[in-house]
Structures are given as C-alpha cells and as structure tokens.
Amino acid sequence: MDRRLSLSIILFFIFLLLFITFTLISEYKNMENLREEYPNIPEKAYDYRKSNLNIWAINLILKFLVPFLFLTTGLSKRIGIFSQGSGRNLFWTGFIYVIIFSVIDLVLALPTNFYSSFILKHRYGLSNQSLYRWLEIVLKNFIINGLTFSLLIWFPYYLMYRTPNRWWLYLGILAIPVIAFVTFISPMYIDPIFNKYTPIEDDVLGIEIRMLLKKSGIDDAEIYRVDKSRDTKLMNAYMTGVFKSKRIVLWDTTMDKLDKEEVLSVTAHEIGHYIKGHIWRSIILGGLFYIFLMFLIYKTSNWILMRSKGSFGFNRLYDIASIPLMILVLNLYMFFASPIINANSRQMEREADAYEINLTQNKEASISSMLKLYEESLSLPRTSTIFKIWYHSHPTPEERIEFFSSYEKD
Numbered sequence: 061m062d063r064r065l066s067l068s069i070i071l072f073f074i075f076l077l078l079f080i081t082f083t084l085i086s087e088y089k090n091m092e093n094l095r096e097e098y099p100n101i102p103e104k105a106y107d108y109r110k111s112n113l114n115i116w117a118i119n120l121i122l123k124f125l126v127p128f129l130f131l132t133t134g135l136s137k138r139i140g141i142f143s144q145g146s147g148r149n150l151f152w153t154g155f156i157y158v159i160i161f162s163v164i165d166l167v168l169a170l171p172t173n174f175y176s177s178f179i180l181k182h183r184y185g186l187s188n189q190s191l192y193r194w195l196e197i198v199l200k201n202f203i204i205n206g207l208t209f210s211l212l213i214w215f216p217y218y219l220m221y222r223t224p225n226r227w228w229l230y231l232g233i234l235a236i237p238v239i240a241f242v243t244f245i246s247p248m249y250i251d252p253i254f255n256k257y258t259p260i261e262d263d264v265l266g267i268e269i270r271m272l273l274k275k276s277g278i279d280d281a282e283i284y285r286v287d288k289s290r291d292t293k294l295m296n297a298y299m300t301g302v303f304k305s306k307r308i309v310l311w312d313t314t315m316d317k318l319d320k321e322e323v324l325s326v327t328a329h330e331i332g333h334y335i336k337g338h339i340w341r342s343i344i345l346g347g348l349f350y351i352f353l354m355f356l357i358y359k360t361s362n363w364i365l366m367r368s369k370g371s372f373g374f375n376r377l378y379d380i381a382s383i384p385l386m387i388l389v390l391n392l393y394m395f396f397a398s399p400i401i402n403a404n405s406r407q408m409e410r411e412a413d414a415y416e417i418n419l420t421q422n423k424e425a426s427i428s429s430m431l432k433l434y435e436e437s438l439s440l441p442r443t444s445t446i447f448k449i450w451y452h453s454h455p456t457p458e459e460r461i462e463f464f465s466s467y468e469k470d
Contacts, residue, residue: 061367061368061369061371062367062368062369064367065364065367065368069128072124072392073124076120076121076124077121080117080120080121082446083444083446083447083450084113084117086444086445086446086447087109087113087443087444087447089444090440090442090443090444091106091109091110091440094106094440094441094442097441098441101440101441102438104184104438105438105439105440106440107184108180108184108438109438109440111180112176112180115172115175115176115180118172119172122168122169122172123391123395124388124391124392126165126168126384127384127385127387127388127391128384128388130161130384131368131372131384131385131388132371132372134372134373136161136372136373136381136382136383136384136385137372137373137374137381138373139157139160139161139381140153140157140373140374140379140380140381141381142156142160143156143157143160143380144380150214150217150218150221150380151214153214153380154210154213154214154217154380155210155211155213155214156210157213157380157381157383158206158209158210158213158383159206159210161383161384162202162205162206162209162210166198166202170198173198174194177194178191178194181292184438185293186292186293186294186437186438187291187292187293188289188290188291188292188293189290189291189292193290193291197254197291200253200254204250204253213380213383216231217378217380219231220377220378221378224377224378227358228351228354228355228357228358229351229354229355231350231354232347232350232351232352232353232354232355233351235346235347235350235351236343236344236346236347236348239343239346239347239350240302240343243300243301243302243305243339243343244301244302244303244305245305246300246301246305247300247301247305247306247307247309248301248305251286251300251309255286255287255288255290255291256286256287257284257285257286257309258284258285258286258287259282259283259284259285260283260284260285260310261283264320265315265320265323265324266283268320268324269283269308269324269327270283272324272327272328272331272419272420273308273331275419276331276334276335276419277335278306278331278334278335280304280306281299281306281307281308281334282306282307282308283307283308283310284307284308284309284310285309285310285311285312285315286309286310286311286312287312288311288312288313289311289312289313289316292311292313293313293436294311294313294436294437295311295313295314295317295318295432295433295436295437296311296313296314297309297310297311297314297323297326297327297329297330298330299330299331299333299334299339300339301339302339302340302343306334306339308327308330308331310323310326310327314326317432317436318429318432319425321420321422321425322425322428322429322432323429324420324422324425325416325420325422325425325426325429326429326433328415328416328419328420329412329413329415329416329426330412331415331419332411332412332413332414332415332416332419333408333412335415336408336411336412336415338408338411338412341408342408345404349397349401353390353393353394353397356389356393357386357389357390357393360389360392360393361377361382361385361386361389362377364385364389365377365382365385372385398450398451399449399450402449402450402451402452402453403449405453405454406452406453406454406455409453409454409455409460410455410463413426413455413460413463413464413467414467417464417467423464423465423467426464427461427464427465430457430460430461430464431457431461433457434457439457440457441456441457441458441461442456442457442458442459443456
C-alpha cells in the first residue's frame with residue numbers, strides 16, 4: 061500500500077471521528093435547548109435519544125471499518141480462494157463467497173442490532189416483539205438479502221471481466237428497470253413474508269379512504285391493514301407499489317391509536333406521495349444517480365487497487381475478493397451523498413404534507429396526528445441541524461407542525 065493511499069485512509073477515519081464528535085456535541089447542545097423550550101418532554105425521551113446516538117456512532121464506524129479489515133487482513137482473499145476451490149465457475153464462486161461474507165457480517169452486526177432493535181425498544185416500552193419474532197425477522201432478512209445477492213453477484217463480475225472499462229455504465233443503465241420491477245413485486249411477494257396484510261374495504265374507515273382515493277383519481281389502489289402490533293407500539297402508514305401493485309398500507313397500531321380523522325390525514329399524506337409522482341421520481345432519479353455512483357465506484361476502486369500494490373491479495377477488480385472494496389467505496393459515496401438524497405426526500409415530504417391539507421381540509425387532524433406520532437415514539441421535536449441535514453428523510457416534527465399551522469389551503 062503506497063503512502064498516498066495510507067494517508068487518505070488515515071485522514072478519512074480522522075474525519076469520521078471528528079464528524080461523529082461534532083455531531084454528538086451538536087445533539088447534546090440541541091437537547092439542552094429543547095429542555096428550556098419544551099419543559100414537558102419526558103426525561104426518558106432524552107435518554108432514548110442518547111442511547112440511539114451511541115449506537116449510531118458505533119454503526120457508522122463499523123460501516124467502514126469492517127470492509128476495510130476484510131481487505132487489509134487478507135480475510136477477503138482467503139474467502140475468495142476457498143470459494144473458487146479447484147476451478148469452480150464464476151456463479152458458484154460468487155455464491156459461496158457471498159454466503160460466507162454475509163454470515164460473518166451478520167455475526168459482527170448482531171450485538172449492536174440486538175441492542176438497538178430489541179433491548180432498547182423493550183427498555184423504553186416501544187416494542188411488543190418476542191425474542192423468537194426478532195430472530196425470525198433477522199433470519200428472513202438475512203435469507204432474502206443474502207440469497208438474492210449471492211445468486212446475482214456473478215453478473216456484475218462477469219461484466220467487469222468482459223468489459224473492464226464499461227461495466228459501470230451497463231449496470232447503471234439496468235438500474236431503472238430493476239428498481240421499477242422491485243417496486244412492483246415487493247408489495248405483493250416480499251412484504252407478506254414478514255407480516256400479514258388484510259384488506260380494509262367495507263368498514264367505515266375503508267369507505268372514507270376509498271373516497272379520498274377516488275377524489276385523487278387513484279381509486280384502483282388497494283387498502284391494507286398490516287399487523288405491526290406484533291412487533292412494535294409505534295405508528296406508521298405508507299403507499300407503495302406501481303401499476304396494479306399500488307396500495308395504501310396502514311399499520312394496525314396507527315388505526316388503533318389515532319381517531320378516524322387523524323388516520324385519514326395520515327392516509328392523505330401517503331396518497332400525496334403517489335399523486336405528486338414521488339414513487340416514479342424516486343425510481344428515475346435513483347436510476348440516474350446509480351449510473352453516476354457506479355462510475356465513481358469504478359474510478360475510486362481502481363485507484364485504491366492500483367495504490368494498494370497487492371496488499372489486499374488481489375490486483376484485478378473482477379477478483380471476487382474485491383467485494384469488500386466495492387462495499388467500502390459504496391458506503392463512502394453514500395455517506396457523502398446523504399445530505400443531497402435526504403434534502404430531496406424532505407422536499408417530497410413537504411409536498412405530501414401540502415397535499416394532505418388540501419385533500420382533507422383538516423389542519424387540526426394533521427397537527428394532532430403528528431403530535432401523537434412523535435410523542436408515542438419518544439422522538440424529540442427536532443434534532444441538531446447537522447444530524448437533520450445528514451440523516452433526516454423527513455422534516456422534523458417541529459417543522460411539520462409549524463408547516464401545518466401556517467399553511468394556507470388552496
């Protein structure tokens with residue numbers, strides 16, 4: 061590994077530690093200000109926020125440290141040699157490598173995942189999940205993601221081998237149809253693996269939601285209730301799918317804890333995402349971004365590989381052992397792209413909020429539902445500016461309530 065690469069790696073990890081330190085200082089300062097502005101916020105909401113910040117900091121470091129150690133310790137190369145065996149073809153080499161890599165990654169991530177998604181949620185009264193159910197979801201996610209990744213990994217590596225200077229473009233061009241296809245099939249075939257979805261058409265709420273859909277011109281969308289109460293006490297709703305798979309999904313906790321007008325407001329917000337074209341915008345912009353991202357990964361990975369001078373145990377990007385290198389570079393660019401991605405997401409949420417008000421003509425229900433949503437989840441009215449810019453896909457609850465209060469209906 062040459063001096064320039066070593067220096068770049070050291071500087072990045074120093075930057076990462078400084079970013080974490082500055083963000084934590086900003087978050088603690090923000091919490092001090094909130095104590096003065098919102099004296100009724102319970103102390104456990106601050107304790108929960110602090111615990112989540114600690115997990116966030118650890119996970120952010122591990123996101124870069126784990127693939128880096130796979131490379132520098134030679135572990136990736138050893139897994140690659142084992143996967144290739146005595147002349148296995150690319151498909152089986154990639155399949156075996158990804159399975160081994162995924163198992164190791166799962167084991168490394170398990171402690172923080174268990175603590176954040178199970179221990180903390182139960183400690184603060186936000187979860188109904190049994191240990192068996194938690195393990196079930198972890199294993200299902202592992203099987204679906206790991207199996208999909210392992211079955212498909214041969215294709216990009218085949219392109220890298222056949223067209224080492226153009227593979228990124230071909231993968232990028234394929235992104236839009238692939239994202240659209242996944243968006244179409246996921247609501248019908250993937251989501252039901254994790255939860256039970258029940259149509260709600262004939263009761264009073266279902267009829268009124270159907271009226272909102274008809275008023276919006278998408279009365280062919282389905283309406284479902286999902287049994288999230290077996291996992292959580294939190295509330296949510298979303299609209300997903302395209303064409304025949306588009307549907308409104310309401311968590312049963314949302315239907316049970318909000319009154320009818322509040323549920324209709326939440327539903328109107330989700331309808332707004334579809335009417336404003338946010339699903340298709342995300343697919344198209346995501347595809348275009350993916351082309352650019354693939355180009356950056358191609359250039360940066362080759363630069364790192366050239367300057368590593370064989371210290372990773374391989375010299376060609378199409379070596380299956382380069383998977384951690386690709387993941388490391390992907391995480392790097394996704395980290396720096398987060399402010400732009402989330403700024404676009406927050407803008408779409410504002411548009412959906414405006415649509416919600418215009419569709420229901422009920423500001424009061426929008427405000428009360430938002431208050432219940434964030435209070436029930438022990439969320440704070442706002443985070444620090446830097447955390448919002450980097451990680452918030454939605455405006456803060458404080459911003460949304462202010463928007464609802466001051467918005468002039470069309």
